[in-house]
Amino acid sequence: MGSHVVAGVDGSAESLAAAAWAAREAERRDLPLHLVHAGDWHPDREDRDRAGAAQRHPARRALRQAEDRVRAECSRVSLSDEQMAGPPVPALLKAADQADVMVLGSRGLSGFTGFLVGSVALGVVAGATRPVVLVRAGEEALDEHRPERDGSASTDTGYRDVVLAVDLHDACDEVIEFAFEAARLRRARLRAVHAWHAAGPVDPGSGDIGPGQDSWQGEEWLGFLRAVLQVWRDKYPDVEVLATVVEDRPTTALVRASTGASLLVVGHRLTERPAGPRTGPVTHAAIHHVGCPVAVVPHV
Template sequence: MLRPVVAGVDGSPESLAATEWAAREALRRELPLHLVHASNWGPRSSTTDPASVVRRHLGRGVLRKAEEHLVRACPGVRLTDELVEGPATAALLAASNQAELMVLGSRGLSGFTGFVIGSVAQGIAARATRPVVLVQAGEEAEDEHRLDQDGRPSVRTGYQDIVLGLDLNDPSDEVIGFALETARVRGARLRVMHALSSPSLLSLGPGEIGLESAPERAEEWRGFLEAVLQVWRDKYPGVDVEATVVEDRAATRLVHASSGAGLIVVGRRRHERRVGPHAGPVTHALVHHAHCPVAVVSHD
């Protein structure tokens, strides 16, 4: 049985942008789209409680509005919906377990570049076992494509690059595979980037030599990156894969790269324990400052 693309819906403009992105992705992957609205029910709520009846009615209205929007924006997408009882984070996490990928909207912050996601989206991105895509408010179909000859957004041009931030100290097959499949269904180029931090005297082990020049270090890591990617180039011969090693902070370089990308993909260790609903410093920087949607892919 095929896993659907799942989108969380709460009735906000941000979630409508996310559901539209999810619908386009479902069409590209030839998958159904499942919309989920979660009401934050109290522990003692009953199905006959007047407040519960109102919440169900409002929730159905939220789903109906999203479906009507998608019928106009993305005709042809196969739609199902679900009204889920319980706290939003727990309900959406449960839904994400059955998803090919989960798509959630961002919470815009007027006057600032980038976006700030709410606690629900943060908790899901930090804990989900399936890929989670976080979509900015205002994201439209044209934003996934290259500019036309007049320098204007257009769905008639090819797709923008997919950018993968890959940690070569922990190169996950799940993360690389997701990024390549995403690029394949778009016919887009995949840019794989590893950020190389400068060594310090404190980071050198016994007997290590810290006099290797930056170009030599970058070339050594570039060779390692090419070796990691070779098997994937063989699996995806139709995808143009560009590999880059840069000497910079990963968060800084990936945020910069996001301005010319259709999607940024990063990994997160599935069993890594963190304090609070955070998915790591690089992901934290991206979800606050990236100029395109961000995919967080968990891995062992």
């Protein structure tokens, strides 16, 4: 299969929201949308006629519900579906690695902003070699757009900011490019954020830190950030960019910066770990506590 957007669905409210978000993303990218349901049924089992049929029926129902949601929201998107056999995480990873973007649902936490991310979604995010977007239950097209002047919700207004988390110790082209392209597709402003914290009274790695140097450090980080972004500003001249450095913990800074955003873009380094693939602490915290859709972009 060529370039496409894929959404994993299981019949839950969050997966339906993910399918709808994926359909809108497919339209923005002018790509087809492929819906997949992954389960543990195995066509080669001896009892496939009974147990297999019983397991496939909910899968077909989940796919049909997602198709109906997509058609109601994006009637012109080219749509296909597939029921995949085997354990969910390996099956979804296979689907993700063949797509431009994989979209999965995560339940919104009642009472405060955040995600409740299941083991399947975390497994896919940790192991995928292509970008994975997590969408909370209840996410709608209106949430991606700025409100009208009177405060009412509308899809006729421009998109809210795309927020890019930049680690200047490990700035990666794949992550930055994904964010710039997302902003371009939406004609949205890109807000690039780097969080830093002042060293203690004595920093063995960089020498003594004296009073009054925090402001200087902030300006230096801002200069680094602008330099990193300059090549991408040149490549995407139509994207408005706001570069911001924040003296704060990265997770706290990202939650605050993403409030009211249409999308947060974070990176995930692909490394071999003894315990298997997993997300880093900042990405892990971001996908659990940020309220807007979160795009996790893998890099080496």
